[in-house]
Amino acid sequence: MDTHELSLFSGLTPSEEADVRKHGWRRAVERGAFIVHQGDPATSIFYLDEGRAKLSQVTPDGQEVAFRYLGAGDTFGAIAITPGAIYPVSVEAVEDCQVLAWDRDTIQKLLAKNARLGLNLTTILTTMVRQLQDQVRELATERAERRIARALTRLARQMGRRVENGILIDMPLSRQDLAELTGTTLYTVSRVLSQWEQQGIVESGRERILLRIPHRLVLIADDLGPPNKE
Amino acid sequence: MDTHELSLFSGLTPSEEADVRKHGWRRAVERGAFIVHQGDPATSIFYLDEGRAKLSQVTPDGQEVAFRYLGAGDTFGAIAITPGAIYPVSVEAVEDCQVLAWDRDTIQKLLAKNARLGLNLTTILTTMVRQLQDQVRELATERAERRIARALTRLARQMGRRVENGILIDMPLSRQDLAELTGTTLYTVSRVLSQWEQQGIVESGRERILLRIPHRLVLIADDLGPPNKE
């Protein structure tokens, strides 16, 4: 369901992949630095080879909205394929990253040379469309608690690390970050987490969330959750 | 800013376009009928040659969420390019439509034959991604009145007809429809429209909305709006 299963390189032979890789340029990005700046001319398409990053947008009045977190194997900046485009989002490394980048001409040549690459890119884009449609549906119809539960289960699948007593979201993640990801506020996130903590569903600290009973979160996300009362 | 400017056929020579068209099959769809059913195997990609349609999704519990309205020149169902995919949305004709459809193999062959077609498709998809990101941002950060103003100005640009005393949304559009498009309820939409009607900004009736002072709506959408108080 994630871009996970399908990377830009899926189905390519090792030598094809090597060829595509060597036409791009590699760059190391430190935690906290930006790989892509919202508003800049979109000149390159990127492949995240290592590390984690946040894909987000800032509103005119300064509020931040996060769309998703990227992990190794994710592709972003595909808008660069269209001449004259501007990046509509920013991508910020939340840990040290290694990225591959291709400029417009290069990627176009590679696409012309390798049909499978084009198919992969199309699939990546339709997957993004699907995910964003889900996000719109959730924001339009679900309440905050449910959206937070959903975000956490997604993050767990994507970047969860199995530990002794549950699944740890393996990344610094503040209440504010979760709020930006779920279209709510830091306060609401904090209150919801406190409540879950009391029920033993999660265990959380500063920028750290451990899911002790992931199943319960899935139930809340799908609203079959054991009623809070009774 | 809309898919308007760029259609699937942009930049193709007339004979190329004719070739692509004749490989697809044409279908007439009556108002109210569905062109694509959410949940069905995605076997075809579509081009809307004539008419208007609604692209929407139904939640498990029956609520409907509308993503956008399509007009002549719009492409949808691109997910069909990926083998095994399922349509995540439904597309319903809101007036009589003419559509062109290509099945997976056909479109793949056409894409292999014509690089420009692939570029167009990629651009269409990145545009959809951008629009959906905007929609997420709006739902996450803006209040109902503002989202409704935005939706109306968009609809006006997309399917507005200039008439004597303003711009008419040239399509049957109920309060419920607008609510599904803006992530709110029929009641809220009705109240907001009533208020605007009193201020002379719009003039609305049953499934019909006329923008008398479109500019004012833009101001509300961008929140520079003449303060309601004072």
Add this chain to the structure above:
DNA sequence: CGCTTTGTTTGCGCTTGCGCAAAGAACTAT
């Protein structure tokens, strides 16, 4: 032409969740 269906309006009460403020907790740096 009256009857039904479908869409719209608006009063009212209520829930959700926002957001300030202030206190506390955890990490950083000197």
Add this chain to the structure above:
DNA sequence: ATAGTTCTTTGCGCAAGCGCAAACAAAGCG
């Protein structure tokens, strides 16, 4: 350590908007 920064928690009041209900309006139908 100590001070400063950053993140988190929670009380409290409040506004937005939900959703029922009931009345009204407009279109469709026999």
